[in-house]
Amino acid sequence: DIVMTQSPDSLAVSLGERATINCRSSQSVLYSSNNQNYLAWYQQKPGQPPKLLIYWASTRESGVPDRLSGSGSETDFTLTISSLQAEDAAVYYCQQYYTTPYTFGQGTKLEIK
Amino acid sequence: QLQLQESGPGLVKPSETLSLTCTVSGGSISTTTYYWGWIRQPPGKGLEWIGSIYYRGTTYYNPSLKSRVTISVDTSKNQFSLKLSSVTAADTAVYYCARHVQYAAGPGGIRYSDNWGQGALVTVSP
Numbered sequence: 001d002i003v004m005t006q007s008p009d010s011l012a013v014s015l016g017e018r019a020t021i022n023c024r025s026s027q028s029v030l031y032s033s034n035n036q037n038y039l040a041w042y043q044q045k046p047g048q049p050p051k052l053l054i055y056w057a058s059t060r061e062s063g064v065p066d067r068l069s070g071s072g073s074e075t076d077f078t079l080t081i082s083s084l085q086a087e088d089a090a091v092y093y094c095q096q097y098y099t100t101p102y103t104f105g106q107g108t109k110l111e112i113k
Numbered sequence: 114q115l116q117l118q119e120s121g122p123g124l125v126k127p128s129e130t131l132s133l134t135c136t137v138s139g140g141s142i143s144t145t146t147y148y149w150g151w152i153r154q155p156p157g158k159g160l161e162w163i164g165s166i167y168y169r170g171t172t173y174y175n176p177s178l179k180s181r182v183t184i185s186v187d188t189s190k191n192q193f194s195l196k197l198s199s200v201t202a203a204d205t206a207v208y209y210c211a212r213h214v215q216y217a218a219g220p221g222g223i224r225y226s227d228n229w230g231q232g233a234l235v236t237v238s239p
Contacts, residue, residue: 055214102162
């Protein structure tokens with residue numbers, strides 16, 4: 001299985017500041033034939049299902065604010081929130097969909113300082 | 114607007130079979146563009162992919178659960194279902210049904226999940 005490891009487990013950031021969440025996969029999720037990274041990011045708020053934010057490592061889902069962005073390749077990825085808003089407080093998960101079993105990171109809890 | 118809704122018993126006894134159904138509305142389950150799957154989340158913990166199905170019946174299962182899991186589809190009802198046998202307390206979780214984008218390039222064909230149900234809490238207890 002591909003193991004997904006996120007860091008940090010939690011972080012607190014002030015409103016308007018930048019938040020960065022990292023995700024590392026135990027093997028590359030880059031498919032060389034199409035140069036795509038098979039990685040997604042989700043946001044989950046209490047009592048709600050996960051919400052898709054980013055796919056193909058850097059493609060924003062429709063309706064997701066452009067202050068959220070994804071980057072990285074092969075085994076190292078980052079979700080950045082450029083100017084934190086109150087509604088960004090949530091748990092964030094990365095997921096690889098390169099191969100089965102599809103696996104998620106353990107989650108990173110983002111709080112407002 | 115596509116909606117997915119889980120239904121089924123919220124309490125299952127140990128050693129019995131957990132059964133859930135996901136009803137899809139606002140779109141057809143019989144589409145070549147998507148797979149349909151189940152993901153679970155134990156209370157206070159992370160997400161685990163259980164398995165997924167194509168409308169024609171092709172299934173993919175998590176090897177860690179494969180011996181106990183069956184996912185089926187009923188296109189006439191626009192539903193797909195999960196059965197998990199021989200449950201224990203470790204199977205207590207919120208069970209989500211979800212739509213997965215299908216993309217052929219690369220290993221497998223199931224990609225990210227762009228629509229999720231609200232989730233159904235299933236507790237395994239005597």
